[in-house]
Amino acid sequence: MEPEAEMPTPGRITRDDVAYVARLARLNLTDAELEGFTGQLADVLDHVADIEALALDGVVPTSHPLPLSNVFRADEPAVGSDDDADHRLFCEEVLAAAPAFEESRFRVPPVLGEAP
Amino acid sequence: MSPETCSGIDGWEVVIGLEVHAELATATKLFSGARNEFGGEPNTQVDPVSLGLPGSLPVLNEKAVELAIRVGLALNCVVQPSEFARKNYFYPDMPKDFQISQFDQPINGEGWLELPDGRRIGIERAHLEEDTGKSTHVGGGGRIHEASYSLVDYNRAGVPLIEIVGKPDLRSADDARAYVSELRAILVTIGASDGKMEEGSMRVDCNVSVRPVGEEELGTRCEVKNINSLRSLGRAIAYESRRQVDLITLGQKVDQQTRHWNEEEGRTHTLRSKEEAFDYRYFPEPDLVPVVPSTEWIDQIRMAMPLLPGERRHRLAEEADIRPEAAALAVERGLDDLALAAMDLGADPARVLVHVENNLADGQGTLTADGFAALVAMETGGELTATQAKTVLADLVSSGGDPALVAAAHGFEAMESSELEGLVESLIADHPEDWEAFVGGDESERKKKSGFFVGQIMKTTKGQADGRLVNEILERRSTSR
Amino acid sequence: MSAFSLAGSVRSGERTARSIVEEHLAAIADGETEINAFNLVMADSALERADRLDALVAKGGDPGPLAGIPVALKDNMCTRGVPTTCGSRILDGWRPPYNATVVERLNDAGAVLLGKTNMDEFAMGSSTENSAFGPTFNPCDTTRVPGGSSGGSAAAVAAGFTPLSLGSDTGGSIRQPAALCGVVGVKPTYGRVSRYGLVAFASSLDQIGPFANSVVDAAMLLEVIAGHDPMDSTSIPAAAPDLLGVLDQGVEGLRVGIIEEISGSGPTGLEGFSPDVQSRLAEAAETLAAAGATVEKTSVPSTVFGLSAYYVIAPAEASSNLARFDGVRFGLRVDAENTVDMNAATRTAGFGDEVKRRIMLGTYALSAGYYDAYYGKSQKVRTLIVEDFARAYGSYDLLLSPTAPTTAFPIGEKIDDPMLMYLSDVCTIPSNLAGHPAMSVPFGVGDDGLPVGVQVLAPANGEASMFRAAAVLEAATGGLTGSTT
Numbered sequence A: 001m002e003p004e005a006e007m008p009t010p011g012r013i014t015r016d017d018v019a020y021v022a023r024l025a026r027l028n029l030t031d032a033e034l035e036g037f038t039g040q041l042a043d044v045l046d047h048v049a050d051i052e053a054l055a056l057d058g059v060v061p062t063s064h065p066l067p068l069s070n071v072f073r074a075d076e077p078a079v080g081s082d083d084d085a086d087h088r089l090f091c092e093e094v095l096a097a098a099p100a101f102e103e104s105r106f107r108v109p110p111v112l113g114e115a116p
Numbered sequence B: 001m002s003p004e005t006c007s008g009i010d011g012w013e014v015v016i017g018l019e020v021h022a023e024l025a026t027a028t029k030l031f032s033g034a035r036n037e038f039g040g041e042p043n044t045q046v047d048p049v050s051l052g053l054p055g056s057l058p059v060l061n062e063k064a065v066e067l068a069i070r071v072g073l074a075l076n077c078v079v080q081p082s083e084f085a086r087k088n089y090f091y092p093d094m095p096k097d098f099q100i101s102q103f104d105q106p107i108n109g110e111g112w113l114e115l116p117d118g119r120r121i122g123i124e125r126a127h128l129e130e131d132t133g134k135s136t137h138v139g140g141g142g143r144i145h146e147a148s149y150s151l152v153d154y155n156r157a158g159v160p161l162i163e164i165v166g167k168p169d170l171r172s173a174d175d176a177r178a179y180v181s182e183l184r185a186i187l188v189t190i191g192a193s194d195g196k197m198e199e200g201s202m203r204v205d206c207n208v209s210v211r212p213v214g215e216e217e218l219g220t221r222c223e224v225k226n227i228n229s230l231r232s233l234g235r236a237i238a239y240e241s242r243r244q245v246d247l248i249t250l251g252q253k254v255d256q257q258t259r260h261w262n263e264e265e266g267r268t269h270t271l272r273s274k275e276e277a278f279d280y281r282y283f284p285e286p287d288l289v290p291v292v293p294s295t296e297w298i299d300q301i302r303m304a305m306p307l308l309p310g311e312r313r314h315r316l317a318e319e320a321d322i323r324p325e326a327a328a329l330a331v332e333r334g335l336d337d338l339a340l341a342a343m344d345l346g347a348d349p350a351r352v353l354v355h356v357e358n359n360l361a362d363g364q365g366t367l368t369a370d371g372f373a374a375l376v377a378m379e380t381g382g383e384l385t386a387t388q389a390k391t392v393l394a395d396l397v398s399s400g401g402d403p404a405l406v407a408a409a410h411g412f413e414a415m416e417s418s419e420l421e422g423l424v425e426s427l428i429a430d431h432p433e434d435w436e437a438f439v440g441g442d443e444s445e446r447k448k449k450s451g452f453f454v455g456q457i458m459k460t461t462k463g464q465a466d467g468r469l470v471n472e473i474l475e476r477r478s479t480s481r
Numbered sequence C: 001m002s003a004f005s006l007a008g009s010v011r012s013g014e015r016t017a018r019s020i021v022e023e024h025l026a027a028i029a030d031g032e033t034e035i036n037a038f039n040l041v042m043a044d045s046a047l048e049r050a051d052r053l054d055a056l057v058a059k060g061g062d063p064g065p066l067a068g069i070p071v072a073l074k075d076n077m078c079t080r081g082v083p084t085t086c087g088s089r090i091l092d093g094w095r096p097p098y099n100a101t102v103v104e105r106l107n108d109a110g111a112v113l114l115g116k117t118n119m120d121e122f123a124m125g126s127s128t129e130n131s132a133f134g135p136t137f138n139p140c141d142t143t144r145v146p147g148g149s150s151g152g153s154a155a156a157v158a159a160g161f162t163p164l165s166l167g168s169d170t171g172g173s174i175r176q177p178a179a180l181c182g183v184v185g186v187k188p189t190y191g192r193v194s195r196y197g198l199v200a201f202a203s204s205l206d207q208i209g210p211f212a213n214s215v216v217d218a219a220m221l222l223e224v225i226a227g228h229d230p231m232d233s234t235s236i237p238a239a240a241p242d243l244l245g246v247l248d249q250g251v252e253g254l255r256v257g258i259i260e261e262i263s264g265s266g267p268t269g270l271e272g273f274s275p276d277v278q279s280r281l282a283e284a285a286e287t288l289a290a291a292g293a294t295v296e297k298t299s300v301p302s303t304v305f306g307l308s309a310y311y312v313i314a315p316a317e318a319s320s321n322l323a324r325f326d327g328v329r330f331g332l333r334v335d336a337e338n339t340v341d342m343n344a345a346t347r348t349a350g351f352g353d354e355v356k357r358r359i360m361l362g363t364y365a366l367s368a369g370y371y372d373a374y375y376g377k378s379q380k381v382r383t384l385i386v387e388d389f390a391r392a393y394g395s396y397d398l399l400l401s402p403t404a405p406t407t408a409f410p411i412g413e414k415i416d417d418p419m420l421m422y423l424s425d426v427c428t429i430p431s432n433l434a435g436h437p438a439m440s441v442p443f444g445v446g447d448d449g450l451p452v453g454v455q456v457l458a459p460a461n462g463e464a465s466m467f468r469a470a471a472v473l474e475a476a477t478g479g480l481t482g483s484t485t
Ligand SMILES: [Mg+2]
Pocket: C036, C037, C038, C039, C040
């Protein structure tokens, strides 16, 4: 690979950046973790900087490895109604696996704000 | 209408753009075979996909796509190849903590909606996305901020939504209500949604800004959420525009904010400011493939579309030679087909519309186009008075039949004009002062007195006389004197 | 004995499924403490299942192609009522209420589910050291890693705990551990095997595939699990390819290119390839040439950028896929004053460092202002790789490279240097980005006596010719490499 030293990087990731993404991703980091992760992420991003030098104007991005389109499902219920025993069992297993539930609903601590 | 009278605030123009979410009327969810029904036991209309369980994958509901295309065609949108994207944010009613929506490639691009008064309101886009579950806040009077905990039901999670983003082309609360009513009528007509705002199957977010009349640049807008009825839409706009004008008048700035409409308090309050805007990290949904509707499919959907409210207004207006706006009520009541059929059979368009607007409020019942046309013919032919026709029409609506027979059963016969002449003559003789007042009076006095004479004749004939004819006799006598 | 023959003997009544299951349970009892290949051994249900299959055979029924054959599953495939952990504390104790499609297919084919195998947490790693349940040790040398992330599945087959297992491959997670443990490992064409019920790491790259002691067993298992699944929108709308039927067709006339860039040769190639691995690759090339293929060196230039694109795309998708582990509906919850704090407390306690690292990396790459520089660019690099491969496949039927730059490395050697660890996937990542099939075939050992794997790459849907070449390479090494059964 070409040396990366002279390549422009999109700005080295900072502690503040890492704190920001940790908050977005709902992760709490100690100061020491923040320090450590910042260095490690910077290492990876330094490596990734090799694609910065590529001429990619006009290249179409690929998000799907398969050239498929129009994959549909018919609008038919695939699960039973409330009185279907299999479906009831499924619903019971779902609630049984919940960390907390009440009146067939998932219980969570207070929600501070409305959905964004 | 001038902007002043629209906004209701002198010197200011209100600019409104609406985002409407409507649940699509499918049997199952957007990405799985779980049922899409309103009001089931909590967490029973679910499956691994709508619960966002690890390992579950979405598969797109073809019917939802078809309905979305119908919406696009009805709103004159460009129906185009589309892709789904993930909108990432944490929230407990969002099972995967991302919403599958459409971002830069919506299924429906630009279009427009025509209000009954003929104005076109621009549509920015109309895209497909999934609904969220529902949270109930327990304790604190159900208020989110004071609740001690919340309970989540995912029955609604994954229900298909079409989000219709309107351009900021609306200028008053009345405009906004007219837009939402028209949109709802369209969605219901094409079978895309039941349009029930009270069940939450149609939800409106409202972007409001104000600017001085004559100003071209748009003011800073606020988005108002939690509007649950047409009434609150009007109230919220009135409140929010007043609030913004007051701020500016006081020399303050309007902050770009998302605000919450509180129906009980009749006011909006801050949810969050632009600075707190979310970083949704949109990216193409890798578990789904692009939707590329073929021209054949789109044409097939177009062919199967029923006539839209606007088209029906235009059709009726043309036939009856009136303005489309005047045809709105007939279309809204679903009586335009009947009216047109009756007109086709030779019925007088003006009389037909009078009946549709005044006498058929509760629908046509057993009334047929033939019966309707025959009735109107009897009326215009002088065989029935307007009052009699109304009575016969009511019978035709409730039990059908031949209008001639129904009229006969009521004992309605056209009164000979000579007979009527005699009645008028004796009435004049009995009320000489009224007659003098009629003959010598000005326009309004004559109108008043003619009303008196017609009323008296109707009384003595028990409504069998033709009011028009009575007026003619009065006119003739007063000028030939 | 191959699983293929073993299944035949069960179907014919020569052997009982119970005896086969018991034999493998005994091997596990013997060696598992040393290897730690399993997160869960399903001894009771496996024996019950074997008995039911034996009863079916006794009544003249046919349980299917995998009759009575134990199969171990990487612990990221949902098994109804059976714990599925993804090697993470955050799912410790979670019992999915549904089966993955591959589980249903194995059941329909008469297989016996033997257990859930250890893995790098959420498949993020190349050594199986990132598991909440301790590392897995390489059966060939227990001071070494088995590779990863499907290290448990590779080790279980190599140690003779099971004749067959399934892994998942996002950037090499089947092929690299297969190479390091000396077994056959296959990453099929993207969309060949349903991902429904596979807990997602990076959706556009993930693919389930088989581990086996032989090419024929891998072919048999792949035939069972492949084929269209309406529950997965990205599933190829075609039936499973015929692989068993082509294994003996040889490579006569096939054109094979050795990818210089990921073989440690050529002017623009990547570094860090050990000479013994390069020697085995050269021998493999000679083997194919001797069998009638034309073999030459070729260039697929953009493969050198695969690692960079991968370490943006995979974390980006992962950051979104792993958001649902929030303490609300399943798995671990660490309680807190409000839901936001509960989400964060749960995720902080439930995820290990590597998972946190990749979630943050992916969140960063997708966040406002960075999307174009990272995610957008990486998607374009992906296009270049697809185009380069397409050009290469215009001249060649198959491509060849080492599976990994080195043999199994010592436990602990790379765990503190994420970038160094990531480099062990340079050879495997390009196929994931392109969605192409590739497999690792054991081909001799290195100077340290540890297994070396050769990677056979094919264009999309090219599994048949890929397996033909694999069979030729296997035959040259004497077959049945790691089995103790
Ligand atoms: Mg263990």
